[in-house]
Amino acid sequence: MTVLKEFLPKIWLLLAVFLVVSPAWAQGDAKSINPELLEKIRKSNAECFACHSEAGLKNPPLPGLDLAKLRETIRDDEVFKNSNHGKMECRQCHGQGYQAYPHAVGSKQLISPCEQCHAVQVMKAEMQFDNSVHAKNLKDKFTCSTCHDPHVALAAAKLGDPRKAAAQDNHMCLECHNSDLTFAKYAPADKKRPNIDKIHAWLPNTRLHWDAVRCVDCHTPVAKTLSHEIANKDKAERNCVTCHSTNTALATRLYRHVAKTEANTYGFANSALLNSIYVVGATRHPLLDWAMVGLVAATVAGVLGHGLVRIILAWRRNRSGR
Ligand code: HEC
Ligand code: HEC
Ligand code: HEC
Ligand code: HEC
Ligand code: HEC
Ligand code: HEC
Ligand code: HEC
Incomplete structure (x- = not known):
């Protein structure tokens, strides 16, 4: 039991570190994104731009849209592409309620916070x-x-x-x-x-x-x-x-x-x-990023391994002592 008590807080700490590091890492370096994935992202975003753009405003894909409201929500495709988030899908932040139109009431509260x-x-x-x-x-x-x-x-x-x-x-x-x-x-x-x-x-x-x-x-x-x-x-x-x-x-x-x-x-x-x-x-460097991920992975593996060996040893000690 003492082994577990010593071991659990460490796991939470590592898990916390990993949760902080992993989202940015999981998205990968924006520059090295593969062309097929990028194509998929652009296609998915085009569905939103069909309405939320100058073109959408002039030529709405559905009849009866509230054009005055739409005008306040248009986004510029080119500006978006060149922004920090330009290689993301709209729905990575607008995950719920915006897939269909009319959008679900209250969806604005569900936009992912920073x-x-x-x-x-x-x-x-x-x-x-x-x-x-x-x-x-x-x-x-x-x-x-x-x-x-x-x-x-x-x-x-x-x-x-x-x-x-x-x-x-x-x-x-x-x-x-x-x-x-x-x-x-x-x-x-x-x-x-x-x-x-x-x-x-x-x-x-x-x-x-x-x-x-x-x-x-x-x-x-x-x-x-x-x-x-x-x-x-x-x-x-x-x-x-x-x-x-x-x-x-x-x-x-x-x-x-x-x-x-x-x-x-x-x-x-x-x-x-x-x-x-x-x-x-x-000043980010991809090698540094990978080194960081490697370090975290090695530490997790190390602590897990260490804990496991100690648990096994304790278990064997208990058995032989009995
Ligand atoms: C068929 C046209 C159409 C499509 C497609 C569309 N929207 Fe909209 N959207 C609108 C209109 C019109 C409004 C103005 C307010 C309203 O009528 O709900 C709006 C409002 C919004 C708002 C304003 C916030 C709110 O909830 O009040 C957000 C955010 C939004 N859309 C995101 C998206 C995203 C993300 C997509 C793609 C997944 C998308 N929309 C696809 C027509 C569309
Ligand atoms: C070169 C330095 C400098 C820059 C650049 C500058 N400020 Fe200031 N700002 C000051 C100083 C000094 C004061 C205090 C002036 C005073 O108390 O007479 C001030 C005062 C203010 C106040 C207080 C107003 C009040 O009286 O309550 C506001 C608001 C403000 N600045 C906004 C801005 C904004 C917005 C910008 C950019 C567009 C800006 N400042 C750029 C130096 C600067
Ligand atoms: C990194 C996250 C993120 C991404 C990616 C993103 N959005 Fe948003 N979007 C937000 C946030 C946050 C708000 C709410 C801003 C606010 O507080 O008014 C918002 C608001 C909006 C609004 C409503 C603006 C208003 O004036 O009410 C529209 C329309 C919208 N986004 C469309 C899009 C479209 C289209 C895309 C994809 C091309 C997209 N968003 C991608 C985070 C994002
Ligand atoms: C009052 C306006 C204001 C608010 C609110 C604000 N920021 Fe900022 N933020 C700025 C300005 C201005 C800069 C540029 C300052 C600089 O680069 O020295 C900046 C810079 C940044 C940067 C650095 C970007 C870069 O170019 O390196 C990040 C990251 C950031 N903000 C995140 C946040 C987050 C997260 C929040 C919410 C907790 C937030 N900001 C709230 C005005 C704001
Ligand atoms: C969303 C609106 C908004 C934005 C964006 C904003 N401010 Fe303000 N700012 C205000 C308001 C409102 C006040 C008055 C607050 C009060 O007196 O209670 C204020 C007050 C101030 C003051 C006055 C402090 C004093 O001594 O009275 C300064 C300086 C200031 N802002 C600078 C900035 C700077 C710099 C930025 C950009 C990084 C910025 N603000 C962005 C709304 C804004
Ligand atoms: C769903 C995830 C997600 C959300 C939510 C999100 N971002 Fe981002 N953000 C990213 C990704 C992915 C990148 C690109 C990282 C890269 O290029 O290395 C990024 C990049 C950035 C950068 C540029 C960092 C750099 O140094 O290049 C800033 C600044 C930023 N985001 C601010 C914000 C702010 C402010 C919000 C909230 C309004 C926000 N983000 C919401 C995922 C997100
Ligand atoms: C926060 C920083 C900052 C402060 C404080 C500041 N300046 Fe400047 N100033 C600048 C920058 C940046 C430029 C543009 C320089 C350039 O483009 O080469 C500039 C340009 C100028 C120019 C134009 C020079 C040219 O090349 O045409 C004059 C004149 C000037 N400043 C005078 C002043 C005076 C006088 C004060 C104090 C009352 C002052 N500045 C305070 C940053 C500052």
Whole structure:
């Protein structure tokens, strides 16, 4: 029995590790997906795009659809294909209720949440988000997909050009902070949207700055990797030299994905600094992934084997002792 007591907690720990590692691993490296499987995925998704696209809106495959509602739900096939999730089937996230039309009532509640596949990232992001200005008053209204559109977003590392990353990330914030209508949907009833051009008037060429630098580069604490802790306005960065210097803070932020050669073309980046940055989790290598899987498998096998031998030995000892 003592053997089992010692052994069981280890199994749970390993199982937990395996559950965290396996979803990403089971999906495989998106690049190495085989063409037949990809073809199957595209076919399956085409069924949804038959309605949820510009083409579907113009030429609905069924009569009598609510076109006004459909218009609000159209997705762009090309944008989706190039996004983080572009090699997935719609139904991997929209698993229940959407196979047939009319869709089952309440299906929206069954859409897979991010944590189903990204447990670790969600935990990290949530810990930072809980300290953010949005969590204080608006926590119930904010989910990951309030900011991250899973049909559109592409990771900064893959976007390459920092201006593209700035456009994508700032779009999330501007959707609310540049629109009275959207802002009001989330804000406490008595809160009016502050005019962000006026607030940032001290920053020369404000809107041009926003093409080149992100809101989060000034509104989150400097961290080794990304941070979701959007702080109170008193803590926001207004010191020009933080960015406009050779050891710019942007090296660990917006520019962290830019390769050495490109760094010089994006202004004041210190390329030596950039080159030495390794972002855990962002820089993935297939060999490392496999080594990780191998390690977990070997550990599981080792613990199982060890446990088994001890159980057998204990059993034999008990028998011979009797
Ligand atoms: C025959 C046309 C048609 C097809 C095919 C179709 N949809 Fe829809 N879908 C609609 C229309 C129209 C709406 C607008 C709201 C409504 O009428 O239910 C909608 C609404 C939605 C919504 C809005 C959220 C909600 O439940 O209110 C989601 C999500 C959705 N569809 C996902 C899908 C997915 C995923 C597929 C493919 C598996 C798909 N749809 C296939 C016509 C279609
Ligand atoms: C990685 C998961 C994921 C994948 C893959 C995915 N979706 Fe979604 N989808 C979501 C989530 C999450 C929401 C809810 C967003 C929100 O909170 O409004 C959503 C919402 C929608 C909506 C409703 C939008 C609205 O305004 O109400 C439609 C339509 C939709 N998805 C269609 C699709 C189609 C078509 C595909 C495949 C081409 C697809 N989705 C693939 C996660 C996904
Ligand atoms: C059903 C599983 C599933 C769900 C749910 C899901 N994702 Fe993903 N996600 C994936 C897969 C698979 C990939 C591609 C991994 C790869 O290419 O290595 C991915 C990739 C990503 C990436 C890019 C990672 C990188 O470094 O390239 C981000 C960011 C991301 N997802 C965010 C989200 C967010 C935010 C949500 C919730 C709105 C979400 N995901 C929901 C399966 C999922
Ligand atoms: C207030 C808006 C907001 C919310 C809410 C939010 N995020 Fe983010 N997220 C961002 C911004 C902006 C970035 C880019 C920051 C960076 O790369 O430094 C980002 C970056 C990320 C990245 C890194 C992607 C990459 O390019 O490497 C991941 C993963 C992520 N978020 C996951 C989540 C998850 C999971 C949740 C829900 C718990 C969440 N986010 C909620 C705004 C948000
Ligand atoms: C879904 C809408 C929405 C999105 C997206 C959003 N915000 Fe907000 N934000 C709000 C609302 C509403 C408030 C007002 C909260 C309050 O006063 O209770 C706010 C408040 C703020 C504040 C003010 C804090 C203070 O000191 O008063 C800052 C700074 C901020 N947001 C930055 C950002 C940044 C940066 C992003 C993008 C990563 C972002 N927001 C995305 C809705 C949004
Ligand atoms: C160069 C740094 C910088 C950038 C980039 C930046 N901000 Fe700010 N932001 C600040 C500073 C500093 C303040 C505080 C201003 C003050 O108190 O007078 C501030 C204040 C704010 C406030 C508080 C408004 C209020 O009075 O309650 C919001 C909201 C906000 N910023 C949103 C954004 C959004 C959205 C973006 C991206 C489009 C952005 N900021 C980009 C530095 C920046
Ligand atoms: C969060 C980082 C950040 C902060 C803080 C910041 N800037 Fe910038 N600024 C940038 C970036 C990035 C660019 C674009 C550089 C490029 O494209 O080469 C830029 C561009 C500029 C330009 C235009 C230069 C050109 O090439 O046309 C001026 C002028 C400028 N900043 C002045 C300021 C002043 C003055 C302050 C302080 C009040 C300031 N900046 C604060 C990041 C920042």
